[in-house]
Structure formats: structure tokens, C-alpha cells
Amino acid sequence: MNVSTNAMAALAGSPEQSELARHVADTMAALTKIYDRGYFLTCWREQRFEAELWSRMGELGLFSVGVPEEQGGMGGGLAGMVQVLDGLSSAGLPTMLYSLTCFSRTPILRHGTPEQIERFVKPTMSGEKKIAFAITEPDAGTNTFRIATKATPHKGGWRLNGAKVFTSAANHAELMMVIARTRPYTPGASRREGISVFVIDTNHPGVQMTPLNIELYSPEQQFQVFFNDVDVGPEALIGPEGQGMETMFDALNPERLLSAVLCIGVGDFALAKTIDYVKQRAPFGRPIGAYQGVQHPMARAKAHLDAARLMTYYSAHAFDAGGNVAATANMAKYLGAQASVEAVDAAIQFHGGYGFDADYDVITLWPIVRLFKVAPLNDEMILNYIGEHVLGLPKSY
Ligand SMILES: Cc1cc2nc3c(=O)[nH]c(=O)nc-3n(C[C@H](O)[C@H](O)[C@H](O)COP(=O)(O)OP(=O)(O)OC[C@H]3O[C@@H](n4cnc5c(N)ncnc54)[C@H](O)[C@@H]3O)c2cc1C
Structure with missing residues (x-):
């Protein structure tokens, strides 16, 4: 079947983007002949990370698609990352961790300091680090404004406490973007006020996770994640404190x-x-x-x-x-x-x-x-x- 992904990706793009789009389409087609649906299902049955696929994607530079050339990436923006994921999922490899890592690093590229880009984004370009995303909470559910995970100032940095739920692939990610309140919601104030964005290491001793029993026929599991006195430095805060909506x-x-x-x-x-x-x-x-x-x-x-x-x-x-x-x-x-x-x-x-x-x-x-x-x-x-x-x-x- 002609999925016409190539033509779609080139749509509305500049000639340079079209060239990259063609390169990505060809690379993805070749890659998914080797790492195909059978491979994905094997990883699911063995409940293991798709390490070989990830490592090959790193070698091919596919994780640097979407990172601007000034930052050492291949460029291509969000459209480029969408196209890489299109290549994976159209071949039957719907890998959420690729999506999670790409969308989590985007605000760091837009709002982070050069040091934060160096620390949190650069290691994702080789595939060395992956980013999980934790916003959903057991009580707040769809209503993000009601989140109760809080970050309080601590020794020049921040101390996180709270719990998240349904955090996908948390066990496979080295980093986690966590949405927390640095100021509690006060009736009368804007509910947007006080929300802040953090990136933390998942191997911090204060981070615990319990798998949920969710069946997606995927190597990726979902977790309830607990933050118990997770002390992080000031560099963990992305963008301005309390104004994290943007x-x-x-x-x-x-x-x-x-x-x-x-x-x-x-x-x-x-x-x-x-x-x-x-x-x-x-x-x-x-x-x-x-x-x-x-x-x-x-x-x-x-x-x-x-x-x-x-x-x-x-x-x-x-x-x-x-x-x-x-x-x-x-x-x-x-x-x-x-x-x-x-x-x-x-x-x-x-x-x-x-x-x-x-x-x-x-x-x-x-x-x-x-x-x-x-x-x-x-x-x-x-x-x-x-x-x-x-x-x-x-x-x-
Ligand atoms: C497999 C899986 C992976 C996930 N991965 C992640 C992840 O990586 N990170 C993360 O943070 N979260 C993740 N989530 C959480 C997901 O985003 C939430 O489940 C979703 O946002 C809904 O929250 P809830 O389940 O608490 O539903 P609730 O908020 O309890 O809502 C239940 C239902 O009520 C209805 N509803 C709710 N509010 C309204 C309204 N205002 N108007 C009309 N109808 C409404 C909708 O039908 C909704 O589905 C994942 C969930 C699953 C199942």
C-alpha cells in the first residue's frame, strides 16, 4: 500500500526540509525492514526494552532529527520527529518512548538555558538518554490544574514530593519531565499560576515506581511514580517558576x-x-x-x-x-x-x-x-x- 508518507512530510516544507524528509523516509523504510513488527512483539513478550532498535536509531542519527543544527542536530523540527515516528508506527512499532522523549525535549530547546540543553537534550540525540513525562495524577486526572505534586525551594534548588500515575516507560527512561506546583492553587487566583516544569533523574533515590497492569501489547509499561523528597538543583526547573503553562x-x-x-x-x-x-x-x-x-x-x-x-x-x-x-x-x-x-x-x-x-x-x-x-x-x-x-x-x- 502506498502510505504517501514521503509526500505528506514534504508538504508545506522548504526544499531543505523536503530533502531531510526524503532521507528520513528512506532510512525509516530500511530500518523497519530489520526491526519490524515481529521484533516489537518479541520485546513485548520478553518484557524488555527495544534496545537494538534504539541503538541503531542512535547510530543513524535519527534521534537528532528535530534538534536544530545550531545545537548539533539534523534540524527538521517537530515535523521531522513526526515523520520518524510515522515511519516506526506505520511499520507496527508504536514506540511511545520516542514520542515522550521528543515532545519533552521540545520545551527545553525553546525555554531552557544552554546548560539545560547540554545536560538534558544533548544526551537524547544519541539515544543515550530518554525522557518520560509525568503530568497525570490519581486525583486530578484530566484536570491538570488540580495537580498536587509540589516542589518547594530547598538549598538553592527544589524538593519534590507527590505522586503521578500512568507514567509510560518510566522504567526505561533516564530522565523524567515532571509537572509540579511551586505554589498551591488559591481560590480567586488564576489556576495557571504556580505550575512549573522540572526535569529530574529517574535514578534519584527518592523516585519510586510501581508498574500498572495495563495491556497494550507493547514493551512499554505504565507506572505509578512516587516522589519522596526528591532534591534537585536549580537547573531542574525549565522556564520561569510558577509560569510553566507556556x-x-x-x-x-x-x-x-x-x-x-x-x-x-x-x-x-x-x-x-x-x-x-x-x-x-x-x-x-x-x-x-x-x-x-x-x-x-x-x-x-x-x-x-x-x-x-x-x-x-x-x-x-x-x-x-x-x-x-x-x-x-x-x-x-x-x-x-x-x-x-x-x-x-x-x-x-x-x-x-x-x-x-x-x-x-x-x-x-x-x-x-x-x-x-x-x-x-x-x-x-x-x-x-x-x-x-x-x-x-x-x-x-
Ligand atoms: C496507556 C496509558 C499511557 C499513559 N501515559 C501517560 C504518560 O506517559 N504520562 C502522563 O502524565 N499520563 C499518561 N497517561 C494518562 C492519560 O493521559 C490520562 O489517563 C488521561 O489524561 C485521562 O485522565 P484520567 O484517566 O484520570 O481520566 P478522568 O479525568 O477521570 O476522566 C475520565 C473520563 O471522563 C470524561 N471526562 C473527564 N473530564 C471531562 C470533561 N471536562 N468534559 C467531558 N468529559 C470529561 C472523559 O471521557 C474521560 O476519559 C496514560 C494513560 C494510559 C491509559
Whole structure:
């Protein structure tokens, strides 16, 4: 199947970006022939990190895509990182840690000091360090403003205490971006005030983690993470104290776009598998792929996947150009989740009973795409945002 990723990535980009986009597309195609879906599932079964894939990506310079050339990277911005992840997920390797690392380092590049870039971003360019992202808390849930993890001034630096939940791949990451309150929410004050962004080492003795029992058919697990007197230096604070919303949204908008392309890629992977299957399977003598009742849901899903992909690349390029992408990043993530659920649903349907056999690796694609209607921001909150900020309707929550 022609996924047209190359052309999409080049869209709206400069000639230089197009050249890099072509290089990334070729590199990803070759890489995922070696590290394929079978490799990903082996790592899942063995519950181990995709170390060989990660190490090869480092050798190929793929982690430096998205880091400006002035910082020693290959450039390409968020659009470049989206394209790398597109290459992975379209091959059936939806690696969240790539997404987490890329979107977490983006605000450091934009708001961090040269020392912070040196310390937190540079080691991610070789793959030596990976970054987990911890914002969700057990009680606050979707309402980030209610987070209770706090950072208090301590010996010239900060002391963190609190708990996070659903932190993906925390055990595989050397660094963690933690959203904490440096000032408690006080009724009457702006709820944005007092939120700050930190980067800490996950091997700090005050960081403990417990795995959650979440089944995504992925080598990456989710964790409840506890911070008990995690003392860090002043360099752990990214951007201004208490004014972390702007810093944070330079992570969250990229997160939406990387999440979008992660599930869009899986949707395409599911369709590609299903195309092969329906060309062969012929219970009535003709391949089932010849029936319109089979073709149309797949064709519809493909149209929706490509529309979502276009919006994702468009938004990533707009982000790189310094635009405000809050609306289009939300829309891209919403559309990407819808389209990939539609694609995997069609894949299950047209594999019939075998769609439910984990050995056919179709039902195994369902949790990872369905997840993105809930995380990192649920469909309802995205629609709330569009209702309020795009349509100009009253705030509904
Ligand atoms: C596999 C997985 C990986 C994750 N990885 C990470 C990670 O790496 N880092 C991290 O910080 N978090 C992570 N999360 C957390 C994820 O982002 C949250 O689960 C999500 O934001 C929702 O929070 P909640 O589960 O507490 O849902 P709640 O806030 O309890 O909401 C439950 C449901 O209520 C509805 N709802 C809530 N508020 C509203 C509203 N205002 N209007 C309408 N409907 C509403 C929605 O349908 C929502 O799904 C992950 C979660 C999962 C399952």
C-alpha cells in the first residue's frame, strides 16, 4: 500500500526540509525492514526494552532529527520527529518512548538555558538518554490544574514530593519531565499560576515506581511514580517558576501531534495487513476483498487516516514556524484517533474470527489505537476546546 508518507512530510516544507524528509523516509523504510513488527512483539513478550532498535536509531542519527543544527542536530523540527515516528508506527512499532522523549525535549530547546540543553537534550540525540513525562495524577486526572505534586525551594534548588500515575516507560527512561506546583492553587487566583516544569533523574533515590497492569501489547509499561523528597538543583526547573503553562504547552502540542501520527501509523499498518488478507481469503470462492462491503470501510478509513495525517504534518510545520497550533494539534489528534480506531475496527471485522486470535496480530492493535481516544487528552476535552476556542461557545466544564 502506498502510505504517501514521503509526500505528506514534504508538504508545506522548504526544499531543505523536503530533502531531510526524503532521507528520513528512506532510512525509516530500511530500518523497519530489520526491526519490524515481529521484533516489537518479541520485546513485548520478553518484557524488555527495544534496545537494538534504539541503538541503531542512535547510530543513524535519527534521534537528532528535530534538534536544530545550531545545537548539533539534523534540524527538521517537530515535523521531522513526526515523520520518524510515522515511519516506526506505520511499520507496527508504536514506540511511545520516542514520542515522550521528543515532545519533552521540545520545551527545553525553546525555554531552557544552554546548560539545560547540554545536560538534558544533548544526551537524547544519541539515544543515550530518554525522557518520560509525568503530568497525570490519581486525583486530578484530566484536570491538570488540580495537580498536587509540589516542589518547594530547598538549598538553592527544589524538593519534590507527590505522586503521578500512568507514567509510560518510566522504567526505561533516564530522565523524567515532571509537572509540579511551586505554589498551591488559591481560590480567586488564576489556576495557571504556580505550575512549573522540572526535569529530574529517574535514578534519584527518592523516585519510586510501581508498574500498572495495563495491556497494550507493547514493551512499554505504565507506572505509578512516587516522589519522596526528591532534591534537585536549580537547573531542574525549565522556564520561569510558577509560569510553566507556556513551557508545558510547548510539550503538550507536540505530544498531540506525535500521538496523532503514532495511531495513524498503526491504522495504516492494520489496513496494510488487512489488504493482504482480504486478497487471499475466499470463503465463497472470490476473495472477500472484491466485495464493496469489504472495500468501502477500508477505503473510508484510509481517506480519514490520510486527512488526519495531512492535518498532523500541517500542524507540525506550523509549530516549527512559530505558529499557535493549539486548535489544529487538538483536531489532528482527535481525527487521528478516530481514523485509526476505524481502520483497526475494519481490520478486525474482515479478519473474521481470526481477528480475535492474538497470533494473527490484529486484535493486538486495538488497545494502542483505542487508547488515543482517552490519552493523552480525551476526545471530550478536545471537543470542549474546539467548542470554546474555535466555535466561541461558552466554556462547558
Ligand atoms: C496507556 C496509558 C499511557 C499513559 N501515559 C501517560 C504518560 O506517559 N504520562 C502522563 O502524565 N499520563 C499518561 N497517561 C494518562 C492519560 O493521559 C490520562 O489517563 C488521561 O489524561 C485521562 O485522565 P484520567 O484517566 O484520570 O481520566 P478522568 O479525568 O477521570 O476522566 C475520565 C473520563 O471522563 C470524561 N471526562 C473527564 N473530564 C471531562 C470533561 N471536562 N468534559 C467531558 N468529559 C470529561 C472523559 O471521557 C474521560 O476519559 C496514560 C494513560 C494510559 C491509559
